[in-house]
Amino acid sequence: MEPSSDEKRIIVVGAGVAGSHAALEAARNGAKVVLLEEHPQVGVPSHCSGVVSLNGLAMLGVEPQSVFAQRTIQGAVFHPPKGEPLELRTKQPVAVIINRTRFDQYLAKNAVAGGVELHTKMRVSRFERYPDRTVGVSVQDGPTFKAGMMIDASGAGSRLPEQAGLSTPDWSQLLPGLQYELGDIQKQGDMVELFFGSHRAPGFFAWSIPTGDHSARVGLASRKGNVKKLLDDLVKEFWPKSAVEATKSGSVLVSGPIDKCWSENFLVVGDAASQVKQTTGGGIIIGGYSGILAGRTAASAVKAPQEERWRFLMAYDREWREKFGSDLRRMGIAHKLFAGLSDETLNRLFEGVREYLPEIQEVADMDFQGKIISRMLRKKKFVGLLPRVAVDSIRAIFS
Numbered sequence: 001m002e003p004s005s006d007e008k009r010i011i012v013v014g015a016g017v018a019g020s021h022a023a024l025e026a027a028r029n030g031a032k033v034v035l036l037e038e039h040p041q042v043g044v045p046s047h048c049s050g051v052v053s054l055n056g057l058a059m060l061g062v063e064p065q066s067v068f069a070q071r072t073i074q075g076a077v078f079h080p081p082k083g084e085p086l087e088l089r090t091k092q093p094v095a096v097i098i099n100r101t102r103f104d105q106y107l108a109k110n111a112v113a114g115g116v117e118l119h120t121k122m123r124v125s126r127f128e129r130y131p132d133r134t135v136g137v138s139v140q141d142g143p144t145f146k147a148g149m150m151i152d153a154s155g156a157g158s159r160l161p162e163q164a165g166l167s168t169p170d171w172s173q174l175l176p177g178l179q180y181e182l183g184d185i186q187k188q189g190d191m192v193e194l195f196f197g198s199h200r201a202p203g204f205f206a207w208s209i210p211t212g213d214h215s216a217r218v219g220l221a222s223r224k225g226n227v228k229k230l231l232d233d234l235v236k237e238f239w240p241k242s243a244v245e246a247t248k249s250g251s252v253l254v255s256g257p258i259d260k261c262w263s264e265n266f267l268v269v270g271d272a273a274s275q276v277k278q279t280t281g282g283g284i285i286i287g288g289y290s291g292i293l294a295g296r297t298a299a300s301a302v303k304a305p306q307e308e309r310w311r312f313l314m315a316y317d318r319e320w321r322e323k324f325g326s327d328l329r330r331m332g333i334a335h336k337l338f339a340g341l342s343d344e345t346l347n348r349l350f351e352g353v354r355e356y357l358p359e360i361q362e363v364a365d366m367d368f369q370g371k372i373i374s375r376m377l378r379k380k381k382f383v384g385l386l387p388r389v390a391v392d393s394i395r396a397i398f399s
C-alpha cells in the first residue's frame with residue numbers, strides 16, 4: 001500500500017479498551033480514523049480478570065450488556081495472611097465481571113459502526129515523523145500508514161512513546177501474573193475474594209472472581225516467588241476439586257503514569273502510559289476514559305494549524321490528570337508501603353480495617369481509592385502502625 005499523505009487522518013495503534021474508545025471518539029468528532037491491531041482477532045488473547053465498577057462503566061458511557069457481562073458483584077472478602085476473613089458487602093451491586101475478549105470486540109464493533117477503519121494483523125513496529133510534519137507508522141512485514149496525528153494505545157510494554165520522544169513507564173516494574181479459569185467449582189456467590197500474605201502472593205495479592213454459578217477466574221500477581229506454584233497451592237487449598245479449563249498469563253502494571261503523555265502530533269493512552277491503579281493494576285476505566293479524552297483532543301488538534309496543536313495535546317494531559325492524577329498518586333504511595341509489609345503488619349492492618357468497616361463501606365470507591373486511603377491514614381490505629389510499616393519497607397528494600 002502506498003503511504004497516504006492524508007494529514008487529517010488519525011492513526012490509533014491497538015484495539016484494546018483505550019484504543020477503541022479513542023478511535024470512536026475521534027470519529028464522532030469528525031476525524032478520519034484508522035485503528036491498527038496486531039492480532040487477527042480483537043480481544044484475543046485476553047489477560048485480564050475483567051472486574052469493572054458499574055460507576056466506571058457509566059463514565060465510559062457503556063451499559064453492561066449480556067454479550068460481555070458475566071456477573072454482578074456486591075463486595076469483596078479479604079483473606080489476611082492469618083485469621084478470619086473480612087467481608088465488605090455493599091447494599092447494591094458495585095461491579096460487574098466482564099469477558100474481556102467479548103468486551104473489546106463489542107467496543108471495536110462500535111468503533112467500526114461509528115466510521116472507524118479497523119485493520120487487524122497489523123503489528124506496528126515503528127513511529128516516524130516526516131519533514132512535512134505528518135507522522136507515520138511502519139507495520140512489520142506490511143505497509144506504512146501516514147497521518148496528521150497518532151494515538152498509541154498498544155498497551156503494556158509499548159516502545160512507541162520512546163520513539164516519539166517521551167519516556168516509557170518503568171517496564172522493569174511489571175509484576176508477573178497468572179490466572180486460571182476454573183470450572184466444576186463449588187457454588188459461587190456475588191463477592192470477589194482477595195488473598196494476602198507472603199505464602200500466597202508476596203508484595204501483591206491473589207484473587208478469585210466468580211464468572212458463573214460453578215466457575216471462577218482465579219489468579220495472582222507477585223513480586224517474588226514462582227507464580228505458578230503459588231497459584232497451584234492456592235487452588236489446592238481452596239478449590240481442590242475444581243478443573244483448570246484455561247490458563248492465562250499477563251503482566252500487572254504498578255509503576256505509575258509517565259510524566260508527559262504527548263509530543264508533537266502524538267498522544268499515548270492506557271497501559272502504554274501506565275494509566276493504572278497501582279493498588280490493583282486495574283486500568284480498564286482509567287484507560288478507557290483517557291482514551292475518550294485523547295480521541296476528542298486528537299480530532300480537534302488535527303483540524304488546527306500545526307503551530308497551535310500543542311495547546312490541544314497539552315490539554316489532554318491536563319484533563320486526564322485532573323480526573324485521576326491525585327488518586328493515582330495516593331494509590332502509588334499506598335502500593336509502595338503495602339508491597340513491603342510483613343505478614344504480621346498485614347494482619348494488624350486488616351484488624352484496623354475491621355474496626356472501620358462501616359466507614360469504609362460508605363466512602364470506598366473502586367476507581368477513586370485516594371479518598372479512603374487518605375482518610376484511613378489519619379486514623380489513630382493506622383498512624384500507630386506507621387513505624388512498623390517503615391521498618392518493613394526498609395527490610396524489604398534490603399532483602
Ligand SMILES: Cc1cc2nc3c(=O)[nH]c(=O)nc-3n(C[C@H](O)[C@H](O)[C@H](O)COP(=O)(O)OP(=O)(O)OC[C@H]3O[C@@H](n4cnc5c(N)ncnc54)[C@H](O)[C@@H]3O)c2cc1C
Binds near residue numbers: 178249271282287
Ligand atoms: C492478570 C491481569 C488482570 C487484570 N485485571 C483487571 C481487572 O480486573 N480490572 C481492570 O480494570 N484492569 C485489569 N487489568 C489491567 C487491564 O487489563 C489493562 O489496564 C487494560 O487492558 C488496558 O487497556 P489498553 O487498551 O491500554 O491495553 P490493552 O488492553 O493491552 O490493549 C492493547 C491492544 O494493542 C494491541 N497491540 C499491542 N502492540 C501492538 C502493536 N505493536 N501494533 C498493533 N497493535 C498492538 C494489543 O493486541 C491489544 O489489542 C488486569 C491486567 C492483568 C495483566
